[in-house]
Amino acid sequence: MTLWTVLTDVSMMGGLLLLGELLRAKLKIFQKLLIPPALIAGIFALALGPNGWGILPFSKSLGTYASVLIVLVFAAMPIGDRPSKEAKSGPAIGGMFFNITGIAVLQYAVGMFLTVYVLDLFFKNLNPGFGLMMATGFYGGHGTAAAVGQAYADLGWDEASALGYTTATVGLVGGIISGVAIINWGARKGYTHYVTSPKDLPLSMKTGLIQPIDQKVSTKASISTICMDPMAFHLGLVLVPSLFGYMLSKALVPVIGVEIPAFCTALLFGFIVNAIMNKTGSYKYIDRGSISRISGTSTDFLMVSGIGSLQLGIVVKYAVPLLVVCAAGFLTNWLWFHIVGKHSSPKDWFERNMMVWGHATGVAATGVMLQRICDPELKSRGIEDSGISDLINRPIVVALQVIPPVLMTSMVAAGPHIVTWVCFGVVLLMGIVAYACKWWTPKSKVQTYSQTDAGKVEEMPINRNDQGKAA
Helix, strand or coil, rough: HHHHHHHHHHHHHHHHHHHHHHHHHHHHHHHCCCCHHHHHHHHHHHHHCCCCCCCCCCCCCCCCHHHHHHHHHHHHHHCCCCCCCCCCCCHHHHHHHHHHHHHHHHHHHHHHHHHHHHHHHHHCCCHHHHHHHHHHHHHHHHHHHCCCCHHHHHHCCCCCCHHHHHHHHHHHHHHHHHHHHHHHHHHHHCCCCCCCCCCHCHHHHHHHCCHHHHHCCCCCCCCCCCCCCHHHHHHHHHHHHHHHHHHHHHCCHHHCCCCCHHHHHHHHHHHHHHHHHHHHHHHHHCCCCHHHHHHHHHHHHHHHHHHCCHHHHHHHHHHHHHHHHHHHHHHHHCCCCCCCCCHCCCCCHHHHHHHHHHHCCCCHHHHHHHHHHHHHCCCCHHHHHHHHHHHHHHHHHHHHHHHHHHHHHCCCCCHHHHHHHHHHHHHHHHHHHHCCCCCCCCCCCEEEEEEEECCCCCCCCCCCCCCCCCC
16 A cells, blocks of 8 residues: 555546536436435446456555545534534533434444344344444444444454445435435425425536536635645644544553544544634634535545445345345434434424434435535534534444444353343433433424525525535
């Protein structure tokens, strides 16, 4: 693996992204479903790469790019953000924490329950760790799939990574398609606050191409080019917390015995960098648009590498269990959407819940994309609050990634059962706390809006690379 290998891989992924955009601009089906060019590119990387026909000479490290790029995405998330005191207050953050953390734990519980009590009756040699694949792929995404897969590979189960990547891909594709369908449904029901209907989106958002008359500057120069390029300055702001996050992740291993995902610790350092910039007044030189360009580019390449590294042979072997688990995953998310999502935000519940839907079916970037469809100007703060919630809930999710393999090794029979019911118990406990703190108000009336209340999206043409875009 050399720098020239990296250049070759990235260049081929870049070419596939251009092909994906071309197809998005020309084919109505992709426009109607709002399929991102990165997803199209990922499918081509899978079909033409080493796990497909072998036409494109990607390196064996293709799947590793996703784990690295997600660090950049999360490190960039807080930088340049200056929320008001009201935006950081109790119910909104608490509701988002319960919403986005509860669905993660519930996915572990449901996946384990299906594996231990249902699938085990028909597939006798099914590893109990298969029960983690729903949450690993759906909530965790390709980066988490790599982490959990490595943990099980060390225990002798080499198929875990491929299964995690599969559920992550199914969640990503299904999350986008179902998310668009839910937004259409929500618009008809009057739940959307800022758009009347996704079908009324401007042509530029459907095709991805902005006509010259509508093109706008998406970044601004806050640093003189005589000194250094503004993009280099902002890239440095993202790379520094990324590096510190990676170093902290590795340094904590001998201390706590587990490896906290680098994207989590990078998010922490992103908040630290942003706090320092705000405290010193240096925030005046941060262009949020430039930060978003870096995050968006990282996410596009992440999707291509993650999907392109999928191993089809293992997918075929586990086709039936995967189908059951993935179907159950979408059903679980849909029920959670109604029972918890509708009643866990004091304002803009639908827009904020689309961020949770995307996060719970693919990755945070999917949620960002879905939220931008129904909240073009990102007024609901679903992205920011989900980022804070992710930072707080990470110890819980990390524990769910690490403890089950240990239990299943030392307590072969009892381990999976313990994990299953502990997860259900955690969700129940969280629900009681959320209800007591009024973060979750199940008896509250659902907000609805008339078409005259919702913002006209035609007045807000969107470049897919505008601020906040990450997929």
